[in-house]
Amino acid sequence: MKKYWRRFKNSFFWFSFRRDPVAIASFSILVILAILSFSAPWIAPHDVYESSSIDIMNSELPPAWMEEGSSDYMLGTDIQGRDMLSAMLYGMRLSILIGLGAVCLQAVLGVLIGLIAGYVGGKVDSFLMRVADVQLSFSTLMVAIIISAIFQLAFGLAKYEDLAVPLLIVIIGLAEWPQYGRTVRASVLGEKKKEYVEAARVIGLPRWWIMFRHILPNTLSPVLVISTVQVANAIMSEAALSFLGLGMPVTKPSLGSLINSGFEYIFSGSWWITLFPGVLLVTLVVVINLLGDWVRDVLNPKLYKR
Amino acid sequence: MNTQAKPLLKLEDVYKEFDVTGGFWEQFRWENGRPVRKKAIVKAVNGVTFDIYQGETFSVVGESGCGKSTLARTVTGLLQPECGKIFYDGDRIDDLSYSQKTPYKKRMQMVFQDPYASLNPRFTVRKTLEEPLFFHYPELTREQRLDRIAEVMEQVGVHPAWAERFPHEFSGGQRQRISIARALMVDPEFIVADEPVSALDVSVQAQILNLFMEAQEKRGLTYMFITHDLSVVAHISTRVAVMYLGSLCELSPGGEIFNNPRHPYTKALLSAIPRLGEKKAKHIRLKGEVTSPLHLPSGCVFHKRCTYAKEICTQEIPTPFTAGDNAAVACHGVEQGWVG
Numbered sequence: 001m002k003k004y005w006r007r008f009k010n011s012f013f014w015f016s017f018r019r020d021p022v023a024i025a026s027f028s029i030l031v032i033l034a035i036l037s038f039s040a041p042w043i044a045p046h047d048v049y050e051s052s053s054i055d056i057m058n059s060e061l062p063p064a065w066m067e068e069g070s071s072d073y074m075l076g077t078d079i080q081g082r083d084m085l086s087a088m089l090y091g092m093r094l095s096i097l098i099g100l101g102a103v104c105l106q107a108v109l110g111v112l113i114g115l116i117a118g119y120v121g122g123k124v125d126s127f128l129m130r131v132a133d134v135q136l137s138f139s140t141l142m143v144a145i146i147i148s149a150i151f152q153l154a155f156g157l158a159k160y161e162d163l164a165v166p167l168l169i170v171i172i173g174l175a176e177w178p179q180y181g182r183t184v185r186a187s188v189l190g191e192k193k194k195e196y197v198e199a200a201r202v203i204g205l206p207r208w209w210i211m212f213r214h215i216l217p218n219t220l221s222p223v224l225v226i227s228t229v230q231v232a233n234a235i236m237s238e239a240a241l242s243f244l245g246l247g248m249p250v251t252k253p254s255l256g257s258l259i260n261s262g263f264e265y266i267f268s269g270s271w272w273i274t275l276f277p278g279v280l281l282v283t284l285v286v287v288i289n290l291l292g293d294w295v296r297d298v299l300n301p302k303l304y305k306r
Numbered sequence: 307m308n309t310q311a312k313p314l315l316k317l318e319d320v321y322k323e324f325d326v327t328g329g330f331w332e333q334f335r336w337e338n339g340r341p342v343r344k345k346a347i348v349k350a351v352n353g354v355t356f357d358i359y360q361g362e363t364f365s366v367v368g369e370s371g372c373g374k375s376t377l378a379r380t381v382t383g384l385l386q387p388e389c390g391k392i393f394y395d396g397d398r399i400d401d402l403s404y405s406q407k408t409p410y411k412k413r414m415q416m417v418f419q420d421p422y423a424s425l426n427p428r429f430t431v432r433k434t435l436e437e438p439l440f441f442h443y444p445e446l447t448r449e450q451r452l453d454r455i456a457e458v459m460e461q462v463g464v465h466p467a468w469a470e471r472f473p474h475e476f477s478g479g480q481r482q483r484i485s486i487a488r489a490l491m492v493d494p495e496f497i498v499a500d501e502p503v504s505a506l507d508v509s510v511q512a513q514i515l516n517l518f519m520e521a522q523e524k525r526g527l528t529y530m531f532i533t534h535d536l537s538v539v540a541h542i543s544t545r546v547a548v549m550y551l552g553s554l555c556e557l558s559p560g561g562e563i564f565n566n567p568r569h570p571y572t573k574a575l576l577s578a579i580p581r582l583g584e585k586k587a588k589h590i591r592l593k594g595e596v597t598s599p600l601h602l603p604s605g606c607v608f609h610k611r612c613t614y615a616k617e618i619c620t621q622e623i624p625t626p627f628t629a630g631d632n633a634a635v636a637c638h639g640v641e642q643g644w645v646g
Contacts, residue, residue: 195424199488202382203438204411207404217428 016298023294026287033284037093044086045074049252056081060270076272078261080250087253088277092284094254098168099235103227105173106234110180111216111223117181118188119211129185132178140175140237141244147171148246161249168247172234183226187219221299228292232285239281255281312396313357314496314528315381320390320400322351322373322380326600348599350376352552352607353390355626358496363522363529365539365560367575368549369596374532375419377549378500381530382416383407394496412442415489419501421481425473431484432469435459438491454491461524462487462517479510486517490525498530503538515541536579540564548572551599551607554626558633568635570612570645606638614639 008014017023036043047053058081061073075084117128151167152160160167191197192215200210235255241247242256243263250261255277262273327333327346334341350373358364366374379385381392383399392400399410418424425434435455439446446454456466462483464476473481482502489497499518503511519542521527533539539546543560548571556569567573574590592611597603603610609619618638626634627641639645 195418195420196426198379198384199416199418199424199485200426200437201384201404202411202414202416203441203488203492204404204408205437205441214426218426 013298017294020294022290026290026294029283030287030291033092033280033287034096037089037096040086040089040093044083044089045072046083046086048082048087048090054081060265060273062270063272075276076270078258078273079265079270084258084272084276087258088255088280091248091253091255091258091277092280094165094248094252095235095238095256095281095284098165098172098238098254099231101165101169102172102176102234102238103230105169106177106180106230107223107227109173109177110182111184113177114181114184115188115211115216115219118185119192119207119215125185128181132181135175136178138175140172141240143175144168144171144237144241145244145246148241152246157249161251164248164252168238168241171241172237175237176230176233179226179230180223183222184219187222188215191215191218225292225296225299228288228295232288232292235281235285235288255284312360313393314360314395315358315530316391316393317354317356317381318391318393320351320354320377320380320392321349321388322376322385323388324348324350346600349602350552350599351380351387352602353623354549354552354554356547356554356557358528358530360495360528361522361526362544363531363542365531365533365543365546366549367533367536367539367546369534369575371596371599372549373552373599374534374549375500376552378416378498378530378532382414382498383410384416408442412492413494414496414498415492415494417482417485417489417497417499417502420505421478421485422505424485425481425488427473430470430472431459431464434473434484435469435488435491438488442492458487458490461521462490463513478506479514482506482510482514483517486514486521490521493525495526496528496530498532500532501534502531504533504535511538518542536576548575551597551602553607554634554636555608556633556635556637557626559631562631562633566630566633568629568633568640568645569637570614570639571608606636612639614645616644 017027041047058070058073058077059079061070061077061081062068063074063076063084073083073085075088077083078087113128113132117125148167148171151163155163197210197214200214205214238247238254239256239259242254243260245260248254248257250257253261258277259274259281262270262275262277266274324347325345326348327344333343333345335344336342352373354377356364366377368374376385380387380400383402387400390400391398394410394414397410399407402410429437432452432455435458436451439451439454443451455469459466459469464480464483464487468476473484476484482505486502502518503514506514515538518529522529529542531539531542540560545557545559546563547554548556548563548569550571556563556567556572558568563572564576567576574592577588577590590613593613594611597607597610603620605621606612606615606619606624609615612619616639622638624636624638624641626636629635629640635641637645
């Protein structure tokens with residue numbers, strides 16, 4: 001353990017991280033946001049999932065520093081009388097959860113398919129890549145809208161509320177795997193011609209062993225790079241779906257559904273219901289993207305910036 | 307050569323072609339107003355036949371693009387020949403599936419040209435060397451494996467204490483030593499070396515060549531040595547095969563080929579070696595360029611550049627015949643006596 005820590009401390013990764021203020025800042029903000037969101041059940045002032053704690057009389061209260069504001073609700077309340085701060089913390093937790101889950105699914109699917117397509121080649125490759133092309137030609141939102149509309153029809157709204165999180169993970173995961181598939185395939189094609197792979201074949205190692213132990217680790221740095229960007233994308237997709245009313249239900253709001261629920265009242269003066277979750281969402285996505293940019297620069301030595 | 311010895315490796319009329327046309331739609335061309343499907347085929351190896359005997363160092367020389375490396379990869383089973391047969395120790399191996407070849411992989415190994423690409427950058431030396439043992443000798447315990455790794459590392463001149471280092475921490479010469487160690491791990495009897503020293507400094511080249519010869523002496527190895535460097539050939543070979551455009555021109559014992567080259571191409575190739583104290587360069591200048599392997603000439607592949615070429619060379623492919631002491635030459639002129 002100590003050895004690994006020392007290796008990490010001596011690595012170029014750590015070195016360039018320490019010297020990049022943008023990376024440090026975005027990483028700290030991301031960590032703070034993640035901690036806040038995942039400790040929401042303990043630190044949030046109100047439990048937004050508990051309907052008995054919500055009083056309709058408190059609806060549309062402005063933030064605490066405004067005239068009509070109450071010190072109980074720091075960032076005001078939404079249309080149902082829920083505390084905005086608590087709802088945002090819970091919502092961010094859902095957004096991050098869905099983002100990470102969807103990216104894991106995308107990565108597993110995409111890496112597997114890309115690896116097989118790239119290494120086996122020939123007809124298998126053509127078939128899998130055409131499937132990816134077809135998949136990419138549909139926009140994520142369109143696929144998601146169709147699937148979740150069908151699902152809501154088939155199982156009813158009550159069931160949908162319970163299954164919304166895994167369903168969104170599957171929808172966003174399925175819609176975006178070609179990003180991974182293509183990236184992995186491209187780097188597998190580059191790696192498999194190298195002599196160390198030929199050497200492994202001369203030794204007679206099994207094919208799956210060569211694929212997973214030799215080629216896969218050498219194709220992982222682009223995967224890591226797109227992963228960060230894909231997390232941000234998945235969070236955005238989820239927010240967009242929720243904004244369209246096809247994502248998280250109002251009873252379990254994510255950042256996107258909060259923005260959506262406030263959108264109707266923005267012109268009647270209740271700007272805080274939309275603005276605060278919106279700012280939080282933008283911060284989250286920007287921070288992840290900045291971090292992704294930095295990771296790309298570090299892992300790709302050809303892009304050294306001076 | 308000792309004709310009583312049993313050949314360890316036997317190639318019979320091996321052909322290897324590559325389709326370089328690209329995609330399906332690129333195969334179509336307009337000719338005389340209608341589409342014609344045409345494939346562009348590189349004929350890398352054309353009807354190569356030879357035997358390699360136990361304990362010898364068999365060198366294959368030729369210029370870039372003549373199919374030497376393709377031949378090496380076909381022999382080790384990395385490439386499937388289009389036709390022809392390859393026998394290893396009497397058994398046919400070219401038509402076996404990947405897993406059926408496993409027992410032969412323990413006996414036949416390969417050393418590659420580029421020491422920077424031939425080691426997995428994410429594996430430590432120990433992992434690289436442990437892997438072949440893991441698969442071919444699963445009965446060994448971890449201690450036995452580590453002992454064996456240390457022993458082989460010692461033998462190739464890499465300090466066993468460096469086993470936990472990564473390839474990027476070594477120099478080119480040291481990496482090539484590790485590559486050789488990897489090939490030696492399974493205790494093979496036959497090693498195909500594909501230009502193993504051409505990416506190294508001259509001073510390191512000599513060390514690596516000596517390492518090859520030492521290993522041969524200790525383990526009784528047989529080598530198939532691919533190279534374009536004639537001084538390397540002179541240093542190590544028992545027999546030398548000269549290749550041009552995928553065909554064998556001449557196959558002679560090591561000394562014989564330098565003192566008494568027979569084939570016009572061999573003569574031209576050897577005259578290109580610079581010699582000390584030479585007053586006037588006596589290079590044989592060949593006319594023209596190397597013909598593209600996409601469109602092989604009819605008859606002898608060398609006839610367009612050969613100064614001795616006659617009518618028959620443009621029509622008939624010469625078959626190798628035995629000339630002098632165990633030298634085989636594929637040339638109409640030498641056979642009929644008008645090339646002297």
